[in-house]
Amino acid sequence: xxxxxxxxxxxxxxxxxxxxxxxxxxxxxxxxxxxxxxxxxxxxxxxxxxxxxxxxxxxxxxxxxxxxxxxxxxxxxxxxxxxxxxxxxxxxxxxxxxxxxxxxxxxxxxxxxxxxxxxxxxxxxxxxxxxxxxxxxxxxxxxxxxxxxxxxxxxxxxxxxxxxxxxxxxxxxxxxxxxxxxxxxxxxxxxxxxxxxxxxxxxxxxxxxxxxxxxxxxxxxxxxxxxxxxxxxxxxxxxxxxxxxxxxxxxxxxxxxxxxxxxxxxxxxxxxxxxxxxxxxxxxxxxxxxxxxxxxxxxxxxxxxxxxxxxxxxxxxxxxxxxxxxxxxxxxxxxxxxxxxxxxxxxxxxxxxxxxxxxxxxxxxxxxxxxxxxxxxxxxxxxxxxxxxxxxxxxxxxxxxxxxxxxxxxxxxxxxxxxxxxxxxxxxxxxxxxxxxxxxxxxxxxxxxxxxxxxxxxxxxxxxxxxxxxxxxxxxxxxxxxxxxxxxxxxxxxxxxxxxxxxxxxxxxxxxxxxxxxxxxxxxxxxxxxxxxxxxxxxxxxxxxxxxxxxxxxxxxxxxxxxxxxxxxxxxxxxxxxxxxxxxxxxxxxxxxxxxxxxxxxxxxxxxxxxxxxxxxxxxxxxxxxxxxxxxxxxxxxxxxxxxxxxxxxxxxxxxxxxx
Numbered sequence: 124x125x126x127x128x129x130x131x132x133x134x135x136x137x138x139x140x141x142x143x144x145x146x147x148x149x150x151x152x153x154x155x156x157x158x159x160x161x162x163x164x165x166x167x168x169x170x171x172x173x174x175x176x177x178x179x180x181x182x183x184x185x186x187x188x189x190x191x192x193x194x195x196x197x198x199x200x201x202x203x204x205x206x207x208x209x210x211x212x213x214x215x216x217x218x219x220x221x222x223x224x225x226x227x228x229x230x231x232x233x234x235x236x237x238x239x240x241x242x243x244x245x246x247x248x249x250x251x252x253x254x255x256x257x258x259x260x261x262x263x264x265x266x267x268x269x270x271x272x273x274x275x276x277x278x279x280x281x282x283x284x285x286x287x288x289x290x291x292x293x294x295x296x297x298x299x300x301x302x303x304x305x306x307x308x309x310x311x312x313x314x315x316x317x318x319x320x321x322x323x324x325x326x327x328x329x330x331x332x333x334x335x336x337x338x339x340x341x342x343x344x345x346x347x348x349x350x351x352x353x354x355x356x357x358x359x360x361x362x363x364x365x366x367x368x369x370x371x372x373x374x375x376x377x378x379x380x381x382x383x384x385x386x387x388x389x390x391x392x393x394x395x396x397x398x399x400x401x402x403x404x405x406x407x408x409x410x411x412x413x414x415x416x417x418x419x420x421x422x423x424x425x426x427x428x429x430x431x432x433x434x435x436x437x438x439x440x441x442x443x444x445x446x447x448x449x450x451x452x453x454x455x456x457x458x459x460x461x462x463x464x465x466x467x468x469x470x471x472x473x474x475x476x477x478x479x480x481x482x483x484x485x486x487x488x489x490x491x492x493x494x495x496x497x498x499x500x501x502x503x504x505x506x507x508x509x510x511x512x513x514x515x516x517x518x519x520x521x522x523x524x525x526x527x528x529x530x531x532x533x534x535x536x537x538x539x540x541x542x543x544x545x546x547x548x549x550x551x552x553x554x555x556x557x558x559x560x561x562x563x564x565x566x567x568x569x570x571x572x573x574x575x576x577x578x579x580x581x582x583x584x585x586x587x588x589x590x591x592x593x594x595x596x597x598x599x600x601x602x603x604x605x606x607x608x609x610x611x612x613x614x615x616x617x618x619x620x621x622x623x624x625x626x627x628x629x630x631x632x633x634x635x636x637x638x639x640x641x642x643x644x645x646x647x648x649x650x651x652x653x654x655x656x657x658x659x660x661x662x663x664x665x666x667x668x669x670x671x672x673x674x675x676x677x678x679x680x681x682x683x684x685x686x687x688x689x690x691x692x693x694x695x696x697x698x699x700x701x702x703x704x705x706x707x708x709x710x711x712x713x714x715x716x717x718x719x720x721x722x723x724x725x726x727x728x729x730x731x732x733x734x735x736x737x738x739x740x741x742x743x744x745x746x747x748x749x750x751x752x753x754x755x756x757x758x759x760x761x762x763x764x765x766x767x768x769x770x771x772x773x774x775x776x777x778x779x780x781x782x783x
Contacts, residue, residue: 159520160523164183178504190214190215192207192209196513215234228245230256243256261305265277270337304349307328308328335364339364342361352682354378375395378395383439392410395409429443434456441454446538447569447600470571495571522581527543530591539620541592564646567599576766577758578765589628614650618650640779651666652666652736657712662716675735720771721752748775
């Protein structure tokens with residue numbers, strides 16, 4: 124779940140600096156693994172040229188690992204070294220690749236001017252120096268060329284005090300607190316003159332957009348008012364590319380994402396479903412006439428969750444969560460049978476790092492970033508499912524954890540899937556403890572992928588634990604009915620799914636039933652807090668950025684719109700439905716030692732929620748510890764804090780469960 128805004132909790136008196144634990148002369152195996160993960164080259168995006176002849180990607184620059192750089196490879200000259208695209212010398216970040224329609228130029232964003240301010244640049248692939256197009260103040264994102272190649276559109280938030288998105292630390296407010304809304308507006312930039320024009324209305328926040336095939340209109344997912352709050356009720360609009368005239372053409376209770384025009388410009392496709400996170404998309408595919416009308420679900424009863432789409436000739440190609448796997452499939456725009464093109468036990472991504480592909484104009488070639496539990500991220504290109512590896516920048520890195528297997532079980536009539544990591548150096552003759560790691564969301568899913576340094580669950584495997592990563596009801600991957608199965612039921616059916624999965628693993632593998640722990644971040648943090656109030660099955664717990672009290676939470680966060688689809692009403696209209704899922708209302712049941720960690724400027728799961736849970740446990744005599752990380756938002760940014768969370772969690776479980 125994403126809670127986007129929180130006013131600082133001034134009374135918080137226990138803010139800890141969270142200096143790293145256990146300073147040692149010799150690094151532990153976990154420290155060595157984390158250090159290795161921090162050195163892995165993160166490839167954040169990849170884009171194939173429209174003609175399919177070249178591919179560009181974003182990765183750390185040589186000798187400047189802290190900064191992202193753009194590289195390009197000529198696919199017609201295999202083996203030739205890639206070339207760096209840049210606005211100038213190294214020492215600043217560059218990102219957001221956009222190929223021109225003729226495949227001769229790249230538009231991108233660069234911080235060359237300093238102070239973290241991104242600007243739009245264009246560089247021809249012939250090798251001439253990049254040209255700066257904008258001198259704007261604020262946050263820029265998502266450049267896209269017009270079909271005629273004369274204009275680049277961007278999303279621009281003028282004078283934004285921070286980067287857009289709920290993962291960022293909150294902006295501290297003082298004095299009289301008033302709403303100050305910074306709208307992200309669709310802005311066009313003339314490639315010849317550099318003239319920028321804010322096109323969409325000043326009171327409309329644009330989240331995602333797509334040019335029409337004739338370049339005369341945009342399809343945009345947008346909402347009036349606070350951008351963080353209103354994504355959950357955003358609708359599909361068309362925006363005139365000349366006048367800026369805007370028309371809402373949908374009226375659906377679904378969260379919607381990824382608008383894409385049909386090749387003939389007559390209709391628009393999008394993904395609609397129950398989504399708890401902007402940017403973490405899952406649902407069915409809908410089409411709607413470009414002039415407005417009733418959306419048509421063209422994938423009803425699909426046992427998967429679409430995440431990204433594009434039109435490819437006379438079919439719609441899309442990526443999907445498929446029962447814990449990544450998948451690519453296609454469907455006729457008028458509806459019919461979904462045809463699976465490829466599935467894999469890995470994670471794929473492309474544009475902006477999302478679960479997507481980058482396609483050539485004819486749809487015959489694609490580019491992806493592929494990674495799994497056994498293979499670190501690299502760039503691959505080729506026809507869907509027949510990709511060939513282009514980069515080898517992470518080939519020296521190898522897993523520091525055990526084997527991963529997909530596991531399945533049934534509960535309450537549902538088929539449930541999850542991933543199970545074996546202990547590193549597994550010995551079938553030994554018995555091991557196990558940690559259950561619950562994903563955030565709840566509308567999300569665990570797919571196998573090379574881990575990052577943030578909330579890295581593979582550290583438990585490295586330390587000798589089995590690690591169960593369930594996808595209980597409410598998750599993506601088995602269709603909308605499964606995703607909606609936790610509506611007005613947070614913590615009940617999903618916990619039963621998890622406990623049944625634990626039982627299945629204990630039956631079949633050498634897991635010590637008396638040494639099982641639970642942890643998670645965000646919604647997983649809530650589920651951790653909830654689980655220890657409902658059962659004594661878990662002998663230790665570590666709740667990251669959790670939620671203790673849905674009723675107080677409703678008033679502390681700035682995105683109450685997300686809660687209506689899940690709870691059915693506001694807390695003021697139906698407080699009982701919120702109370703029944705609040706861990707704090709069952710707090711006297713807790714016997715489980717529980718570690719609680721959170722960022723002090725978390726705008727998704729406000730710090731007071733962790734404080735409230737910790738305070739109750741401390742008062743009731745349950746062993747607990749609260750750690751608040753300074754100047755951190757929902758996604759902990761500083762490497763030393765990420766390392767501390769992993770080490771502190773492992774130490775907590777080692778103390779209460781015993782090492783594997």
